[in-house]
Amino acid sequence: MEKKKIKILIAKPGLDGHDRGAKVVARGLRDAGFEVIYTGLHQTPEMIVNTAIQEDVDIIGLSILSGAHMTIFPEVLRLLKEKGATDIHLFGGGIIPDEDKEKLYQMGVGKLFDPGTKISEIVEYINNLFKEKVSE
Amino acid sequence: MSNKDWEELEEAYKKWEEMVKDLPECTLPSFSTISNIPVKKVYTPLDIKNFDYLRDLGFPGEYPFTRGIRHTMYRGRLWTMRQFSGFGTAEDTNKRFKFLLSHGETGLSVAFDYPTLLGRDSDDPMARGEVGVCGVAISSLRDMEILFDGIPLDTVSTSMTINGPAAVIWAFYLLTGEKQGVPFYKLRGTIQNDILKEYIAQKSYIFPPEPSLRIIVDIMEFASKEVPKWNTISISGYHIREAGSTAVQELAFTLMDGFTYVEEGIKRGLDVDTFAPRLSFFFNAHLDFFEEIAKFRAARRIWAREMKNRYGAKKKESLLLRFHTQTAGCSLTAQQPENNIIRTAYEALAAVLGGTQSLHTNSMDEAWALPTEKAVLIALRTQQILAYEIGVTNVIDPLGGSYYVEYLTNKLEEEAYRYFEKIEKMGGMVAAIKAGFPQREIAEAAYRYQKEIEEKKRIIVGVNEFVLENEKIEIPLLKIDPEVERRQIERLHKLRRERDNIVCERKLKELKMAARSNENIMYPILECARVYCTLGEIINALKEVFGEYKEEAFF
Numbered sequence: 141m142e143k144k145k146i147k148i149l150i151a152k153p154g155l156d157g158h159d160r161g162a163k164v165v166a167r168g169l170r171d172a173g174f175e176v177i178y179t180g181l182h183q184t185p186e187m188i189v190n191t192a193i194q195e196d197v198d199i200i201g202l203s204i205l206s207g208a209h210m211t212i213f214p215e216v217l218r219l220l221k222e223k224g225a226t227d228i229h230l231f232g233g234g235i236i237p238d239e240d241k242e243k244l245y246q247m248g249v250g251k252l253f254d255p256g257t258k259i260s261e262i263v264e265y266i267n268n269l270f271k272e273k274v275s276e
Numbered sequence: 277m278s279n280k281d282w283e284e285l286e287e288a289y290k291k292w293e294e295m296v297k298d299l300p301e302c303t304l305p306s307f308s309t310i311s312n313i314p315v316k317k318v319y320t321p322l323d324i325k326n327f328d329y330l331r332d333l334g335f336p337g338e339y340p341f342t343r344g345i346r347h348t349m350y351r352g353r354l355w356t357m358r359q360f361s362g363f364g365t366a367e368d369t370n371k372r373f374k375f376l377l378s379h380g381e382t383g384l385s386v387a388f389d390y391p392t393l394l395g396r397d398s399d400d401p402m403a404r405g406e407v408g409v410c411g412v413a414i415s416s417l418r419d420m421e422i423l424f425d426g427i428p429l430d431t432v433s434t435s436m437t438i439n440g441p442a443a444v445i446w447a448f449y450l451l452t453g454e455k456q457g458v459p460f461y462k463l464r465g466t467i468q469n470d471i472l473k474e475y476i477a478q479k480s481y482i483f484p485p486e487p488s489l490r491i492i493v494d495i496m497e498f499a500s501k502e503v504p505k506w507n508t509i510s511i512s513g514y515h516i517r518e519a520g521s522t523a524v525q526e527l528a529f530t531l532m533d534g535f536t537y538v539e540e541g542i543k544r545g546l547d548v549d550t551f552a553p554r555l556s557f558f559f560n561a562h563l564d565f566f567e568e569i570a571k572f573r574a575a576r577r578i579w580a581r582e583m584k585n586r587y588g589a590k591k592k593e594s595l596l597l598r599f600h601t602q603t604a605g606c607s608l609t610a611q612q613p614e615n616n617i618i619r620t621a622y623e624a625l626a627a628v629l630g631g632t633q634s635l636h637t638n639s640m641d642e643a644w645a646l647p648t649e650k651a652v653l654i655a656l657r658t659q660q661i662l663a664y665e666i667g668v669t670n671v672i673d674p675l676g677g678s679y680y681v682e683y684l685t686n687k688l689e690e691e692a693y694r695y696f697e698k699i700e701k702m703g704g705m706v707a708a709i710k711a712g713f714p715q716r717e718i719a720e721a722a723y724r725y726q727k728e729i730e731e732k733k734r735i736i737v738g739v740n741e742f743v744l745e746n747e748k749i750e751i752p753l754l755k756i757d758p759e760v761e762r763r764q765i766e767r768l769h770k771l772r773r774e775r776d777n778i779v780c781e782r783k784l785k786e787l788k789m790a791a792r793s794n795e796n797i798m799y800p801i802l803e804c805a806r807v808y809c810t811l812g813e814i815i816n817a818l819k820e821v822f823g824e825y826k827e828e829a830f831f
Contacts, residue, residue, distance in 0.1 A: 155390035155406055157479030160520045163719050165372045166831040180829025181479055206390055211405025237753055250746055255610040255643055256739040258730050
């Protein structure tokens with residue numbers, strides 16, 4: 141049986157216009173064989189979660205360089221729960237100090253990647269996640 | 277040189293090339309500039325065979341200004357040391373301004389938060405979590421008054437990175453000056469007001485291109501009459517580069533944006549010499565030292581030539597490409613952040629050797645947060661060391677005449693003209709932007725650069741080589757007080773309670789009428805700002821008339 145491609149939503153929440161990283165990561169993940177959707181700019185948490193559910197994605201990756209991560213990540217998590225979509229994994233990247241990372245990990249956010257991350261590390265992370273899911 | 281001399285030189289060069297061609301080279305994985313221009317081992321007169329000193333360089337302060345726009349350059353006056361600053365509330369940033377001025381900063385530069393950059397008030401639902409985080413929150417004239425409290429605006433020049441809502445923020449500033457007793461004509465400073473690069477790179481656009489350009493021409497016209505010392509647009513390559521462009525793309529797209537503003541002004545019937553002298557530029561200083569210097573030199577030469585020949589500018593001031601530089605934020609690494617001090621120092625040196633008029637040096641912690649006082653002080657000291665200790669300000673354009681630098685200057689110029697031609701064929705910059713052309717070129721270059729780093733074709737110290745395992749970041753980071761948002765919203769609500777809301781309504785209505793006509797929109801915006809209509813209210817009124825821009829998402 142042919143394996144279904146892992147489907148990823150790369151999203152830019154809030155007013156942040158720094159989209160270089162989001163686009164580079166989206167493209168890198170596509171080149172690595174994933175199915176990738178990119179939301180474009182200025183998305184509210186509602187818009188992101190709705191898109192994720194409509195498009196039936198496996199993972200959401202949030203790119204945040206604006207410092208609004210402590211507001212946006214918890215809100216996306218809350219909406220995923222509210223809409224019964226907790227099977228969708230949430231991870232992210234951007235400028236997120238270690239201290240905040242710890243807090244977000246405790247809330248249930250997946251890996252948060254720093255500037256300077258190799259795309260291959262993100263690919264490996266996603267593949268491992270799904271290996272675990274399959275073996276569960 | 278005579279033909280015989282050239283032949284002799286060519287022969288000697290070939291002989292040398294033959295001799296060294298098999299010697300191993302191993303210091304770097306690739307020999308090209310950061311922008312992928314291949315470079316040779318060595319440059320000689322053969323690489324600038326058509327070089328004509330007077331035509332290509334001339335003297336400092338003389339056409340084509342390759343060597344600099346002033347006769348005396350830094351011997352006459354140093355560049356302005358201007359650190360881009362802003363965080364929290366107006367009070368927080370006012371304190372930072374005073375701190376920097378007291379340590380020898382010579383100009384101010386305001387960083388606004390995201391809601392302000394997008395013309396939204398601090399209590400806008402989209403602003404949640406972003407108030408005062410990336411910059412200072414300014415929702416009304418009241419906030420602006422606090423921002424410059426105790427800073428006499430006739431003694432300092434202020435640069436404001438504001439684009440979509442530039443007209444409104446500028447109105448707040450002009451009125452703040454007026455309240456201090458400084459008339460408009462005495463105020464000095466810059467509004468970025470470069471909307472084209474917002475669609476291309478920085479993405480803080482509000483209205484579609486056509487009404488945006490109309491507002492910009494309104495501003496140029498208003499300034500030429502009322503605020504003659506103000507720089508009305510800072511045509512910016514900085515953000516284009518930060519979005520991942522090459523040096524050539526930064527140069528070409530920025531100048532092309534500049535030409536577009538000039539053409540819009542001329543279309544309005546303005547005399548080019550009334551507004552061109554107030555156009556200024558803003559470039560990035562990235563890591564490739566010589567490429568950056570060549571870029572600045574090429575920019576000056578191209579601008580002078582085109583302003584003179586294509587747009588018929590007569591005044592010398594119209595030909596001068598005056599520019600601010602910021603060291604490359606995207607070159608800072610989150611890993612081993614102290615190393616960023618070194619990167620910034622080299623980049624700043626390139627900006628100075630390239631003849632910048634004004635400079636911002638990034639702080640070492642800016643890959644993580646807005647800078648702490650300590651970090652920004654080191655960044656400012658970096659400039660002061662450059663200015664006073666190492667002798668680079670003594671001689672103008674000291675790299676002029678270097679075979680390599682002249683070759684690269686020519687090369688960047690040639691490549692820029694190739695882009696100009698392509699964009700003109702597409703129907704100009706606005707058409708090219710709507711077709712997504714510069715955006716795609718930049719995204720391509722950004723991806724290529726990332727791949728080069730991953731494949732170790734480029735080495736970034738601390739990132740893909742010389743990595744510290746399990747590194748812990750040990751520098752202190754600036755934290756924005758979560759109370760900022762609440763305090764800012766409280767102030768805004770108080771303002772709405774205390775002002776005359778009926779007058780505000782009327783002024784906003786008049787603004788909409790003006791927007792629908794071809795009246796200069798600066799006058800009604802000033803009227804609205806004066807009675808404390810908020811940024812969001814003014815922008816929303818204009819959105820009703822002009823609509824909003826939405827970009828097509830691609831990657």
